[in-house]
Structure formats: structure tokens, C-alpha cells
Amino acid sequence: MGPARSLLLLIDLQRAFCEPDGSMATQGRPIETMRAAARRCQALAGEARAAHVPVAWTRMMLKPDYSDGGMITRLRPGIMKVGGLRAGTPDVELCSLVTAQPDDLIVDKPRHSSLYATKLEDILRQRGIDRIVVGGVTTSMCVETTVRDLAQRDYEIVVIEEACGDFDGPRHAASLAAMKFGFAHVLPERAAPAALRGEPLPGIV
Numbered sequence: 001m002g003p004a005r006s007l008l009l010l011i012d013l014q015r016a017f018c019e020p021d022g023s024m025a026t027q028g029r030p031i032e033t034m035r036a037a038a039r040r041c042q043a044l045a046g047e048a049r050a051a052h053v054p055v056a057w058t059r060m061m062l063k064p065d066y067s068d069g070g071m072i073t074r075l076r077p078g079i080m081k082v083g084g085l086r087a088g089t090p091d092v093e094l095c096s097l098v099t100a101q102p103d104d105l106i107v108d109k110p111r112h113s114s115l116y117a118t119k120l121e122d123i124l125r126q127r128g129i130d131r132i133v134v135g136g137v138t139t140s141m142c143v144e145t146t147v148r149d150l151a152q153r154d155y156e157i158v159v160i161e162e163a164c165g166d167f168d169g170p171r172h173a174a175s176l177a178a179m180k181f182g183f184a185h186v187l188p189e190r191a192a193p194a195a196l197r198g199e200p201l202p203g204i205v
Contacts, residue, residue: 003198004131004156007124008048008055010041010098010163011114011136011143016060016085018095018137023084029167034137037165038097041135044163044192049101053196054127056105058114060142061085061092068110112145115153124155131156133195134184135163140175147184157184158195 016022018034025031045055062069064086073080084091087108094100109118124132132155136143143164147157159179166172180186185201195201 005128006048006053006131006133006196006198007127007129008044008053008133008196009058009114009120009136009146010045010055011058011134011146012060012138013038013041013057013095013098013136014059014091015093015095016091018097022095023079023082023091024167026082026084027078031167033165033167033169033172035095035097035165037135037137037163038095040160040163040189042098044133044135044160044189044196045098045101045104047193048133048196049103051193051196053133054103054105054129055101056107056120056123057094057098057100058107058109058118058120058136058142058146059092059094060110060112061087061108062110063087064089070111072111112142113149114142114146115149121153129155131158131195131198133158133160133192135160137165139164139166139172140168141166144175144179147179151183156201158191158201159184159186160189160192160195161186162189163192 018038
């Protein structure tokens with residue numbers, strides 16, 4: 001069996017989550033760990049391109065009138081109060097710490113999972129991808145939801161620990177532990193090049 005065919009999936013590194021004037025900081029949420037994760041993800045993107053591994057960026061966004069928000073807007077009404085995550089606004093664009101290249105993929109999504117109502121699954125199938133290396137924000141919400149959904153479809157998932165960030169440290173740690181227990185390989189940043197190259201990974205114990 002040859003090396004795995006990899007894709008780098010970088011989740012929601014948007015102004016909303018990573019900039020001081022974004023909607024999360026406006027609501028009083030700390031964003032330092034999100035900004036640190038964004039810097040690590042930018043470095044991962046460079047490593048992936050050097051290894052000829054496709055890079056995909058997700059952006060979470062809702063219709064301007066929030067008519068597609070569902071439970072998100074009911075559970076987090078503060079998003080609407082500050083006008084956050086509205087399609088067509090600067091809030092949904094990638095933050096200043098990362099740069100997508102013309103050949104990169106952009107996947108816009110209306111929910112926490114990168115598979116819900118998006119083209120991502122079709123992309124993975126068309127390209128014969130069987131391993132997805134993941135980084136992004138927030139660890140306990142969009143990252144973990146995406147990882148769980150991908151794992152149910154039997155993709156091999158590698159989560160790069162330092163490339164993920166959350167508003168809350170204990171929640172970040174608990175989410176990484178949950179993913180490691182049954183859904184993904186949670187590996188340090190130094191393991192990323194080998195993971196991107198498709199080299200074999202240790203089993204999850």
C-alpha cells in the first residue's frame with residue numbers, strides 16, 4: 001500500500017475569530033490563541049504547498065438576514081447583535097495572518113461541520129484523498145465537529161495540536177483529548193511534514 005493522499009484543511013481562520021475588530025473579540029472573547037493558531041496554520045500551508053499537497057480553507061458565514069442560522073443564532077444571539085459572520089462583510093474573510101493562494105480551495109459553510117451543505121466531500125472524493133491534516137479554530141466547535149464528521153466517513157485524520165485554538169484553555173484540551181480518544185491522530189507540529197507526505201501513522205491506542 002502506497003503513501004496516503006493528503007489534503008490540508010484549515011478551519012475558519014477568519015477576521016471574526018482572529019482579529020481585534022472581529023465579531024468574537026467585539027463580544028469580549030479572547031483571541032490570542034486563535035491568532036497563534038493562525039500563524040501555525042500559515043506555516044502548515046507553506047509546508048503543504050512545498051509537498052504538492054492541496055490546501056483548503058473554510059469560512060463560516062450566514063446569510064445577511066441570518067435566515068439560515070438555525071440553532072446557531074438561537075444559542076448565540078450575540079452574533080446577530082454585533083452583525084457577526086454575515087456573508088459579504090469583512091468579518092467572514094480570512095484574517096491578516098494567513099494568505100490563501102490562487103490554487104487553494106475555499107469552502108464556505110453555514111454550520112460548524114465543514115461537510116454540512118458544502119462541496120468538501122465531493123472534493124475529497126474527486127481527488128482521491130484519504131488523509132486530512134487539520135488545523136484551525138475553534139478546537140471545541142468547528143474543528144472537533146468537522147473531525148468527527150470526517151471520521152464517520154473513514155478518512156484518516158491528523159490534528160496538529162499547536163495549529164488549533166480556542167477561547168478557553170480547558171475546553172481546548174478536553175476537545176483534543178476527545179478527538180485523540182476515538183477520531184483522530186493528534187500530533188505535534190513537528191510531525192506535520194511526515195503526515196502531509198502521507199507517511200504511515202501509529203495506531204490510536
